Amino acid sequence: MPEPTPVLPDVLDQIRALPASGNKLIICDVDEVILHLIRHLEDYLNDRDLMFLQYEYRLTGNIGRAADRGVLSADEVRRHLLAFFDEISHAQDLVDGADRALGALSDTWDIVLLTNLPGSHNKPAREKLLASLGIPFPVVTNSGPKGGAVAALAANRSGPVVFIDDSPTNHSSVQASLPSSVQIQFIADQRFLAAIEPETHIDLLTGDWQETAAYIRSIL
Ligand SMILES: [Mg+2]
Structure with a gap:
């Protein structure tokens, strides 16, 4: 199990620029979760x-x-x-159902997209593509393990925090930094999904947005 990692200064700046909220929060990865990679x-x-x-x-x-x-x-x-x-970055395909599931969940949850995108110059292309696909949520770009950024995003909130990501490394990092989070390992590619042995901190392993949305709605 890795040690908690600190949030990088430029990532913390992006998080501090988000509107303050105490609402329950979904922190969702982009690649292989919302957009095919x-x-x-x-x-x-x-x-x-x-x-x-x-x-x-x-x-x-x-x-x-x-x-x-x-x-x-x-x-x-x-x-x-x-x-x-x-x-x-400007042309990835949408994972089936991601737009509808996140759109419906956003009625009651805050949603922040946390993405490790190589090349900070690619962020505007990614934001534009996501908006054009009906995914209008704030984008925070990180590099390295995501635990520090997730803990910073969760600070000052009292409700549940859901973390959705494909990467085992990111899930281990989030388990170390915010073990109270609900961890959903989402992998759109069926072959890579089938090859995963989920770790004990994974609450749901899936490649399906309907199942993901139903699972999140069941969280009290
Ligand atoms: Mg990913």
Whole structure:
């Protein structure tokens, strides 16, 4: 179990700029939760004769050449991810039902989108795309594990806090920083979803927005 991580100063600035509220809160990731990521990344890789080596939740060590399955270095993976996000941030597909589920939940919950988006210059493209898809909620961009940012977002609220994210690393970080949160591990890609062994701090493992919304509505 990781130690609680502090919130980064520039992330805290974004959080302090949000309207003050004591309402119950949903903190929702974007990639692979609201917008598809894996399917776009797979297309990007295939176009370059690259592939996922396993349907496993890591990128470094898990992207290889299709011809010989030779593993790309951490530096090559980082370079590809930056190029990929520059190419795709304005054009990712909506995960089915995310707009309707979040729209309905926003009647009674505050919703903040917390996203790790490589390249801060991609934030306006992401905000514009989300708004055009009917997802008009505030976007906070983070880097690294999300626990510190989640604890800062939850500060001064008394109601429940729900954290929705695909990444096991982010869920471990949130468990360390805000163990009282309700943790939903949402993975849109069925192959990666099926390969996950959920940890004990995960309250719901799903790839379905109807199930997610019903589960959140059942929280008192
Ligand atoms: Mg994600």
